[in-house]
Amino acid sequence: MADSDAAATWSALETLGAFGPVLSMKLYRLTLDPPPPLPIIPCLDHEAMLHQTVAPHAAAYVQEAASGDLHEVVFIPADRRIEIDTISTWSEASEESRGRLVTFLAARMPDYCVKIRRASPWRGDRRIAEACGAHVSLRNVLLGSNMDTVARDIERLRTIGALMEKQSRVASWAVRTVTAPILAAAGVISYQVLELFTTRLGEGGVNALRYAVLSVLGAVFLYYGLKAVQLTGMSTRVWKRATEYTLILAERRRLLPVRGESPAAHREA
Numbered sequence: 315m316a317d318s319d320a321a322a323t324w325s326a327l328e329t330l331g332a333f334g335p336v337l338s339m340k341l342y343r344l345t346l347d348p349p350p351p352l353p354i355i356p357c358l359d360h361e362a363m364l365h366q367t368v369a370p371h372a373a374a375y376v377q378e379a380a381s382g383d384l385h386e387v388v389f390i391p392a393d394r395r396i397e398i399d400t401i402s403t404w405s406e407a408s409e410e411s412r413g414r415l416v417t418f419l420a421a422r423m424p425d426y427c428v429k430i431r432r433a434s435p436w437r438g439d440r441r442i443a444e445a446c447g448a449h450v451s452l453r454n455v456l457l458g459s460n461m462d463t464v465a466r467d468i469e470r471l472r473t474i475g476a477l478m479e480k481q482s483r484v485a486s487w488a489v490r491t492v493t494a495p496i497l498a499a500a501g502v503i504s505y506q507v508l509e510l511f512t513t514r515l516g517e518g519g520v521n522a523l524r525y526a527v528l529s530v531l532g533a534v535f536l537y538y539g540l541k542a543v544q545l546t547g548m549s550t551r552v553w554k555r556a557t558e559y560t561l562i563l564a565e566r567r568r569l570l571p572v573r574g575e576s577p578a579a580h581r582e583a
Contacts, residue, residue: 320346322391323372329422330387333415334379337456338562343370353565358554369393375403375456383411384452387419389426396426401433402555404443406452438548446471446555455559465563472556478549485542493535500531 323344327336339350342357360368371390378385384406386399396419398412412430419428433439450467458464504524 319391326389334377338375340373353562355561383407396428468559475552482545489539
């Protein structure tokens, strides 16, 4: 199965090369032997998972030859599926270029189902993409000539991810610290205060009002708890994005002699 997945990935890369040059790849449970002469890193999003239910796949960063737009194309050979990730290439590709890519893949690889993966508002995809893009662009990571400057930008992004993680810890501990005491105090107060309305609302009405007060407070604390969890997840993804960029940049440096380029040229301003 692994050999067939690798062969299918090679075939997909050769096909994709007609659309534009492949600049970098991410592999999950796949080995290409011999590896192509381009930056290859592990797929951090899925390598970090503790299960193996995700099918082996390869993600390629490709630049359209006609427009220069960047796309991330994910090949999943076992499922005969291709996904175009719009999150990692946020603001790096137009809808017109993406449409041409979908048309190209559908025509050249009819056995595969082509799907576009959009940003999810629930996971904060757009906020993450904009925060990362404000400090370092994917285009500079893949194509930038001044690698030292790109490395400094990546390190700044990693620092921001670390600060986000610390803020999420503060928010999480704050919610956990105040939830129990406030709910307990609210319960006691609601029983004492709402007892005064028993003659007007009746025993059933007062009990319903008590449950409503406690439910509202519980919902508020649950909301802030989930927001803290979301911030933790977002900070982790920013850190993974910075780590991915670091690995790609390191691979580019390693491949400079292979491509016949001068390292000094990539240190010029």
